[in-house]
Amino acid sequence: MKSVRTAGAGGVETVDVERPAPGPEDVLVGVRACGICGTDVTFLHMGGMPARGHLGGELVPVPLGHEPAGEIVEVGSAVTALKPGDRVVVNPQAASTGIIGCGGRYGGMSEYLLVEKAESGRSLAVFPDTVPFDVAALNEPMAVSRHAVNRSGAGPDDKVVVFGAGPIGLGVAIWLKLRGVKHVVVADVIASRLEKALAVGADAVLDSATEDVTARLTELHGEAANALGQPRAGTDIYIDAAGAPAVFEAVVANAKWHAKLVMVAVQKKGEIDLGGMLRSELTLIASQGYPTEIFEVTPELAEHHERFAQLISHRVPFEEADRAFELARTPGAAEKVIVTFEG
Incomplete structure (x- = not known):
């Protein structure tokens, strides 16, 4: 699958990586939209993150994207409350392998995203099909x-x-x-x-x-x-x-x-x-983050999705992810940029 990561100071690159396979308690989400925010831009300016335990300042690429929305395409054998076809938003801070898109193993700016230990109301939440994926990506x-x-x-x-x-x-x-x-x-x-x-x-x-x-x-x-x-x-x-x-x-x-x-x-x-x-x-x-609010907002976001949709200034296809990040990192060029994926 294809995934976007940092590529040196100020740059991004779309790379081919192995598509993750869900374990018994995991689900695999086909990403349909992912927002870009100031944290992503910070990682771009940094050019990556210091390698763990490395004292020489070496930077490693960061898989980007912590505002994904998508559709479940595979479920692990122990997952019973979720099913393929469910439309979901994700809690990036619930991943056991590190915060999604913020230094963890996985980034939401990918064709597929592994949600570890998938549990509705903790690691992800289902939203109705009346809500476009690009608006659902505003959940975080x-x-x-x-x-x-x-x-x-x-x-x-x-x-x-x-x-x-x-x-x-x-x-x-x-x-x-x-x-x-x-x-x-x-x-x-x-x-x-x-x-x-x-x-x-x-x-x-x-x-x-x-x-x-x-x-x-x-x-x-x-x-x-x-x-x-x-x-x-x-x-x-x-x-x-x-x-x-x-x-x-x-x-x-x-x-x-x-x-x-x-x-x-x-x-x-x-x-x-x-x-x-x-x-x-x-x-x-x-006020830092969202200790309890990550899925508190989901029902109201769905109910008032047309109002929240006005926050999106640009919708850019995944194939042009480099342009999307350039928009986001250029002062005054855009407000909220959402990258969209083909279903």
Whole structure:
């Protein structure tokens, strides 16, 4: 079968590898779609991963792809709850041979993917045939978004701003609105992203490159105060899906008393204004991965699949995988790239 892996700094290659055979507890999935995300791009920049136990800096290729969706084509002799033809999404972190597409033995950007110790609700989940495979491939990143929302504790009466209108930020906005959150603002510096935010249900958008963030948030969420009585925007929860130091600065400058900041983006280095946090008693919450959310999201992703489909900017056939990764690694060229496979 063919599989995509890193090929030196900045490169990918499609190689022929042996098609895995399922053991008694495994299933073999014919991959039909697989998303590309920032983690894949990081591996591209690295050119691979250090070989285990090697101290000389030697890099080995990484099989790529941790956002696969596909169809079961073979089941092991001990597997009874799953069958060929089931359409499934995969938990990349459940593989016993290492995280799928992130340094493990297998990558989801392959014609076939072995799911070890296949168990519905743990290593994979079945989704209905009403959901296109390309949308089902959003399951993993939407679990990341859902965890951020869960960590925020946002409720119906909260006023929330999401910084960063990439796939994770837009996913956060969708989950917030599906949860019934009163008012959700999405901030970004790219006009097309802000248009997409409104299309998926944000109540308002903010161009943080051209607008006064404080004035706009005060206009939208009313005026409140910090612990010292200084005027602040009435925003209850800030969610950082951008990772830029300017976002943290904007939050501290606007945070009212007992506001919360949830960090879901990979953070770039910058100074932290601890004094500003103190003046607002700002709660800082980190959100990493999806401890429980990987299949929590699957039924709602299926129910609202047309809404989530709007997050996909490019669908590229597997035969052009190199072009798909070039799109993903070029700033501003694409939002969410999904590689599709023939059934």
